[in-house]
Amino acid sequence: MKSFKCADMGFSCGWTASASSEKELMQKIAGHAPNHGIKEITSDLAAKVKSKIKDQ
Ligand SMILES: [Zn+2]
Numbered sequence: 001m002k003s004f005k006c007a008d009m010g011f012s013c014g015w016t017a018s019a020s021s022e023k024e025l026m027q028k029i030a031g032h033a034p035n036h037g038i039k040e041i042t043s044d045l046a047a048k049v050k051s052k053i054k055d056q
Pocket of ligand 1 (some may be wrong): 011015
């Protein structure tokens with residue numbers, strides 16, 4: 001299971017997500033990103049997000 005905490009990106013936010021694959025998790029994160037004014041997940045941002053994804 002892959003998991004992600006929004007707070008790990010430096011946001012003051014309690015949102016977390018988990019999914020069985022990184023691809024599915026990235027889709028959930030992309031759906032949450034607009035809450036922080038992020039309209040597009042750039043490749044730089046995707047790399048940062050992926051570095052924060054934990055395997056559980
Ligand atoms: Zn958030």
